[in-house]
Amino acid sequence: MFTIERKGEEYRKLAYDNLNCVGCGICVETCPTSSLRLGPLVPIARGLIEMDLISVSDSCVFCGLCSIACPFDSLSLTIDGEDVKNIDSYPSWDVQSEIDDEDCIYCGRCKSICPRDSILFERKLPEISSLVRGEISFDEDKCIYCSFCADLCPAEAIELKNIASSSVDKLNNSISVDTSKCVYCGVCKRICPEDAIMEVCSTCMLREEIEVPEISGEAFIIEDSCVNCSWCSEICPVDAITVTKPFEGKLELVESEEKVCKGDSCHACLDVCPCNAVEIVDGKSVTNLDFCNLCGACVTACPQDIRILTRTAMNLININSDSWAEILNSLVSGK
Template identity: 30%
Template sequence: MQDNMRLSIFAEKKDKKLVYKPEKCIGCGTCVQACPKGNLSVGAVGAITRGLLDADFLEIKKSEECLVCGICAKVCPTGALELKQEGKSLTDMSYLFRAMKPTSVNENCVHCGLCEDICPRGCIEVTREISEDGHLKLVGKTHIDSDCCVHCGWCAAVCPVNAISVEKPFEGRWTKDENICQTCHTCVEVCPANAIFNKKAKSGERVEKISHRPDACIYCGACAVSCPVNAIDVRKTAILPDVEKKSVLEKKILEAPVPEALLRTYLETDENACLGCGNCVIVCPVNALNSHELAAGYLNDMDEKTLLEVKNGRISIVNQDCCGADGACALICPVDAIRLVKREVE
């Protein structure tokens, strides 16, 4: 993965460079929390994850103001940011992703393939064949790609012989407001660890809108960053790996709220293509938060909508600035009459 990775030079100062690797970024915004200049921005995580916007999760606002101090790179749990000097990486044990023990598999592995099946990132490859030494067993190899692993622990949890070891980046606290959540599923799709899901309800059974798997969660905060109605709160309470100068990093990110997602998109509509069906108006979580009746499908019973409205049989935008950039409207439109377009970071 490393050889084919796309790199962006975020900032340069003398012989140092801050390098961004979009393929490794999970949109958690931990780096934004830590930046001493407030010079990094994250946003449109839902739209990008859903393939509705051709952009990277992270951007730098003013390259010339960056100190190239490397604090952002040191707190990144995946190594998506890296500091280089004269082309050589400066990463050492003061960097979280470097200090974190790689997810590893030992000789007890029976190559059953359960870890490969369950990995939410597709980081594990198992090759196996039937042993030819007369024993009833599988032989082969289990390879874990450290470049894409997020240390969620799914593989270790399902391994029948306890052959896999995982060290997580953070301990934390995950909460949601059931009354605010609009079940738009943005968090479910964004979560890199498959730690958020929708329970299947039996007939007549009432279940929570979204559910959380604490044992899989890495408390990165990507779900909270992407939530269009701010229904989720994630706080890191500890850095788990033995990072050098850990206290400096902890002061930056522990108990800090996730950064506010920058509005990096605007909605564009095609009135000629619009059918006036109103599906986008109903499915919009920002609209739905304002009116539960609207979310239930009562499109024409509400006089005012927060973000999207249908007037004279055509879609119209009430207030661009309210958009949560989740892309639910674009996903449901049958004729591509509404879409998210990238706007430049100011």
């Protein structure tokens, strides 16, 4: 985290937020004054060194190119308080990760798979009692408080208070059922050795009058920390999520006689990947391009230098300046 500023005719401020930074080094590559530096990626990712991934030197001219080039919104340059990303004449990333409220069924699979913990998710399930109908009661004269019913109840709806020292004294025993949990399955009735449970399920009979339950909720993607990996959209069972990635292209492992992937010994790529797209399979690094956002962090991290990233297109639009276009377009091509 750093903030540097320059006061003059305009007040320019450059702020870096380590939280969103993936260590791709795109800012370092594009800085026209070579003012940014990428820290030791692998030791930082492994928690061996605590420091920011990016540092800045005083040669920075506050042009803002880094903040525009960063696909993950880790850097922001403001001019007189206004973020250049919000100024029309500056380029912007046409990427998005969105959940469509209309289609979402609030199953929560996206939240559990997101490698960046970027999905806010809340849901409200209907009460069990609004889904089933029935009756249940206990004949306390017959009940011997054996607790078979409570132990077997799949809904954990039966509570038995049984004071051991006075188990023959029925006054000190009690049995009750929580009807907000009971599903009237009848397991308790079937297991009761004393035939002390009366249970009737009327759910099927009353099917017509039991309202179809509604599941409500809220699910949205926190754009700030999302890295557009598309795990969420791939796993969504109802196709409610749209993810646009910053780049198109491919990432290959190109081994030679001298340089081969060391897989489990090294796994630097796996450690730095913000997308959880890398696996070590049979001792070799395998990248699933469905989830890779082509950020290139693994390319920098690989000590064998055998990862070849080829970006064929990028979704950075509205590049108006020729000099900026020249620098930014250099991101598309080999790394």
